[in-house]
Amino acid sequence: MDMNEGLEPDVTIRLGAAAGDGIQSGGEMVTRILSRSGLYISAYNGNQSVIRGGLVWFHVHAARWRVASLGFGTDFLIPLTQLCYDEQFRGVNDGGCVIYDPSAVKAHDLPDGVRGIQVPLSEVALKHDKRPIMRNTVAVGALAAALGVDFKVVSDAIVDQFGKKNVEVTQSNITAAAEGYQHVQNSVGVVRKLEYDYTIRRPFMHANNAFALGAVAAGCRFYAAYPMSPASPIVHWMAANAKKLGITVFLGEDEISVINSTIGASFAGARAMCGTSGGGFALMQEAIGQAAMTETPIVVVDVMRAGPSTGLPTKTSQGDLNMMLGIAHDDFPRVVLAPRTPQEAYYTAGRAFNIAERFQVPVIVLLDFAIADGGFASLDKLDFNVPIERGKILLEADPALTNGVWFKRFALTPDHVSPRSLPGTPGMMFVAKTDEHDGFGHDLSDVLAGLSEPVKLREKMHEKRMKKMESIAKEAALPELFGPDNADLTILTWGSSSNPVREALRPLWRDGLKVNSLEFTDLFPFDSEEVYKTLRSCNSVLDVEANYTAQFARLLRRETGFEVAHHFLKYNGEPIYPSEVVHAVRQALAKEAPVIV
Amino acid sequence: MYNPKAFESDVRADWCPGCGDFGVLASLKDALTSLKLEPHNVVIVSGIGCSSNLPGYIRTYGFHGLHGRPVPVAIGIKNANPRLTVLATAGDGDEYGIGFNHVVHAARRNDDVKLIVMDNEIYGLTTGQLSPTSKLGQKTKTTPDGSIIYPLRPLPTLMGAGATFVARGFSGDPKHLSYIIQEAIKHRGFALVDVISPCVTWHNIFDEVKKRVYRLEDRGHRPASYAEALSAVEDESGIPIGIFYRTEDKPTFQEMLATNNGGQWSVDSVRGLTPEQAEEAMRQYY
Numbered sequence: 001m002d003m004n005e006g007l008e009p010d011v012t013i014r015l016g017a018a019a020g021d022g023i024q025s026g027g028e029m030v031t032r033i034l035s036r037s038g039l040y041i042s043a044y045n046g047n048q049s050v051i052r053g054g055l056v057w058f059h060v061h062a063a064r065w066r067v068a069s070l071g072f073g074t075d076f077l078i079p080l081t082q083l084c085y086d087e088q089f090r091g092v093n094d095g096g097c098v099i100y101d102p103s104a105v106k107a108h109d110l111p112d113g114v115r116g117i118q119v120p121l122s123e124v125a126l127k128h129d130k131r132p133i134m135r136n137t138v139a140v141g142a143l144a145a146a147l148g149v150d151f152k153v154v155s156d157a158i159v160d161q162f163g164k165k166n167v168e169v170t171q172s173n174i175t176a177a178a179e180g181y182q183h184v185q186n187s188v189g190v191v192r193k194l195e196y197d198y199t200i201r202r203p204f205m206h207a208n209n210a211f212a213l214g215a216v217a218a219g220c221r222f223y224a225a226y227p228m229s230p231a232s233p234i235v236h237w238m239a240a241n242a243k244k245l246g247i248t249v250f251l252g253e254d255e256i257s258v259i260n261s262t263i264g265a266s267f268a269g270a271r272a273m274c275g276t277s278g279g280g281f282a283l284m285q286e287a288i289g290q291a292a293m294t295e296t297p298i299v300v301v302d303v304m305r306a307g308p309s310t311g312l313p314t315k316t317s318q319g320d321l322n323m324m325l326g327i328a329h330d331d332f333p334r335v336v337l338a339p340r341t342p343q344e345a346y347y348t349a350g351r352a353f354n355i356a357e358r359f360q361v362p363v364i365v366l367l368d369f370a371i372a373d374g375g376f377a378s379l380d381k382l383d384f385n386v387p388i389e390r391g392k393i394l395l396e397a398d399p400a401l402t403n404g405v406w407f408k409r410f411a412l413t414p415d416h417v418s419p420r421s422l423p424g425t426p427g428m429m430f431v432a433k434t435d436e437h438d439g440f441g442h443d444l445s446d447v448l449a450g451l452s453e454p455v456k457l458r459e460k461m462h463e464k465r466m467k468k469m470e471s472i473a474k475e476a477a478l479p480e481l482f483g484p485d486n487a488d489l490t491i492l493t494w495g496s497s498s499n500p501v502r503e504a505l506r507p508l509w510r511d512g513l514k515v516n517s518l519e520f521t522d523l524f525p526f527d528s529e530e531v532y533k534t535l536r537s538c539n540s541v542l543d544v545e546a547n548y549t550a551q552f553a554r555l556l557r558r559e560t561g562f563e564v565a566h567h568f569l570k571y572n573g574e575p576i577y578p579s580e581v582v583h584a585v586r587q588a589l590a591k592e593a594p595v596i597v
Numbered sequence: 598m599y600n601p602k603a604f605e606s607d608v609r610a611d612w613c614p615g616c617g618d619f620g621v622l623a624s625l626k627d628a629l630t631s632l633k634l635e636p637h638n639v640v641i642v643s644g645i646g647c648s649s650n651l652p653g654y655i656r657t658y659g660f661h662g663l664h665g666r667p668v669p670v671a672i673g674i675k676n677a678n679p680r681l682t683v684l685a686t687a688g689d690g691d692e693y694g695i696g697f698n699h700v701v702h703a704a705r706r707n708d709d710v711k712l713i714v715m716d717n718e719i720y721g722l723t724t725g726q727l728s729p730t731s732k733l734g735q736k737t738k739t740t741p742d743g744s745i746i747y748p749l750r751p752l753p754t755l756m757g758a759g760a761t762f763v764a765r766g767f768s769g770d771p772k773h774l775s776y777i778i779q780e781a782i783k784h785r786g787f788a789l790v791d792v793i794s795p796c797v798t799w800h801n802i803f804d805e806v807k808k809r810v811y812r813l814e815d816r817g818h819r820p821a822s823y824a825e826a827l828s829a830v831e832d833e834s835g836i837p838i839g840i841f842y843r844t845e846d847k848p849t850f851q852e853m854l855a856t857n858n859g860g861q862w863s864v865d866s867v868r869g870l871t872p873e874q875a876e877e878a879m880r881q882y883y
Contacts, residue, residue: 203879205882217875221861221862222673244874249858253702260663261670262673263673264642264677265676265677267660267670268640268674269677270677287663379882382879388867405656423637423658423674424637425637429659430659431652
């Protein structure tokens with residue numbers, strides 16, 4: 001690892017306005033332009049649960065090195081509304097700029113060292129439309145000039161973004177952008193130029209789309225959902241690709257229907273998945289126990305948002321982990337995975353299906369708004385050769401496994417996984433049963449309950465299901481240790497919070513601090529002995545996660561007995577910023593009290 | 598050679614002697630055999646309650662699921678593999694109480710699954726509480742002074758929801774019930790077969806039903822007419838059984854789905870993406 005990596009200049013940009021002003025579209029344009037200029041990007045959509053009004057913002061961080069999170073502060077602020085300026089101008093870095101239209105925004109109290117660049121955004125936009133809807137495009141043009149990006153990249157990005165609309169719209173957007181570009185070129189010129197390489201083509205996605213793509217690449221052709229932010233982009237992706245890729249998309253009447261139909265589809269032999277956010281998952285819980293009891297493999301993705309209850313529908317959180325550890329009643333096997341980035345989300349989908357089918361268990365994948373609906377990131381070239389491991393599926397009849405009437409679907413085996421037949425296979429009938437059952441799927445619960453042999457068999461069946469967890473734990477990915485060995489402080493984190501943690505490390509290293517990160521993706525189960533060894537070897541540990549009760553640190557304590565010394569816990573719905581992690585690290589190193597935002 | 602004994606199970610039903618559900622089980626076996634279906638191509642999904650123990654008593658693929666949820670499980674199976682004959686068999690608590698929402702939506706979508714509800718107007722397995730179809734004034738453990746709630750009328754409600762096949766049978770007339778189930782299975786789309794299946798232990802209405810029941814066919818009922826069906830279902834002079842309403846004017850949900858997924862079914866396509874598909878899927882992300 002190159003400790004100096006990251007010292008090359010980067011750039012942070014924030015556009016903001018009311019919902020309906022085209023901030024998402026403008027933000028995506030900026031992201032696309034910088035990505036096509038050979039930069040790695042990481043973007044965040046600070047939207048609200050409204051269709052019009054309020055304050056929405058879009059933040060882009062870009063550099064020639066692999067950016068992971070939102071960077072530090074804002075180099076270029078583009079406020080289209082006064083509210084945006086008032087809320088955000090204090091975040092502009094020394095040496096940064098505010099690009100604004102003086103007819104709409106009063107740039108009061110502009111700090112010394114921050115430059116105001118005035119561009120008549122509305123005036124230009126109104127030349128092209130009765131409403132000043134193209135202000136965002138003019139601003140993007142202005143920004144591109146300040147960054148010294150070739151205008152060709154800007155116009156190509158506009159063509160691709162508006163390609164589906166009519167030629168006139170595309171053309172007027174290009175002209176509007178060009179006027180913004182020229183205005184800045186003529187008035188202030190290039191403000192900050194990074195090294196660009198227009199030949200590099202690197203995709204960028206958010207984790208919802210990457211996960212959907214990964215699932216289909218792993219053979220999933222059944223997806224069920226009920227609309228819920230921030231998980232809806234997954235069902236949008238599936239629906240948009242349904243015909244081309246042969247995906248059955250089922251929009252159920254509620255999440256209970258969604259999860260039960262997913263279990264039905266898997267029982268029939270499909271690789272079946274459903275998705276939701278926390279509130280929807282809460283409704284699904286009973287059926288997840290059903291999947292475990294009937295040993296029907298399923299993948300469920302929970303795209304977390306801030307709760308409890310309705311909470312903050314478009315804001316981020318890592319608060320659903322405890323729910324996953326305690327889904328429904330009594331003990332049953334379940335697996336919880338939390339990819340850190342969109343790229344990892346793509347590969348996690350395939351892993352989730354393989355674990356689900358090989359062990360015949362429910363697998364929960366935790367994404368969150370920060371990387372899913374909210375966050376775009378650059379991806380490397382994806383490997384579409386995804387291994388599909390279906391486990392012990394019998395594609396043909398095997399009479400040796402039957403009693404002549406029924407197939408012994410739930411036979412006790414040394415590895416606790418039983419061969420599985422699919423409906424349509426002759427002679428291999430069985431009943432998948434939510435009651436406790438014998439090997440054939442017949443009741444142990446009613447007329448046999450409490451009799452001595454059925455009591456023993458119940459014990460064995462319960463152990464059979466639970467012992468699958470031991471094999472899964474042995475296979476679980478251990479946390480990634482990033483940074484120098486023997487650090488003075490190790491930052492413990494999981495899922496998307498790994499990104500701001502990573503980005504915080506470089507300035508800490510630059511200041512000579514010996515800090516590393518321990519990033520978990522396989523949250524449950526895991527090899528607790530191995531994890532304990534790693535934790536015990538740390539000098540001091542700071543836990544960083546986006547919930548109030550340090551849910552993951554408490555899970556580690558439960559499983560290993562290890563007590564984390566310091567916490568940085570954020571639960572206000574906003575993303576964790578690298579600067580906050582830097583601050584928490586300094587405080588922890590100064591042996592101060594746990595920090596809570 | 599077709600084996601008419603193929604549906605026989607080696608598991609004995611644990612219902613009370615005289616339970617209406619024995620009649621339903623016999624009619625169901627007779628119907629599947631008469632249609633010469635193969636046990637491996639039939640899936641029976643049930644919920645929770647006495648009647649929902651049925652899947653193990655008949656030799657087909659079975660899914661004995663959660664209370665109220667047989668219909669969505671059945672729909673998931675049918676949507677993944679429409680070649681299977683998918684039945685849901687459950688009680689009035691499952692289908693008219695906790696899970697009624699799913700039934701209404703299955704009716705409106707015209708999902709090609711057949712729902713057989715063993716309606717005994719009581720929660721039997723939990724020892725006799727008021728059910729959604731219990732009569733006004735009915736005395737149960739939760740209504741010692743008699744029910745103060747009007748019963749749900751599932752047949753006209755589901756006709757209103759768009760059900761394309763609505764019928765009622767009686768466990769005391771198994772031959773007629775077998776005929777109704779056969780017609781339901783042959784029907785293209787969602788079928789509701791409400792079966793009066795008396796609970797001999799908690800709410801024994803067998804004799805009363807037997808006395809008042811009549812077959813719709815005997816009165817020249819025409820199931821193609823929605824208006825006639827509505828008026829037949831309202832008849833309180835007796836208890837009509839038979840097919841109230843039947844139409845195949847509406848496409849099934851699975852037929853409609855085939856226009857969305859290109860007729861490619863999930864169970865047949867557990868495979869990755871071709872390089873061309875992958876490239877196409879990635880194009881918009883650059």
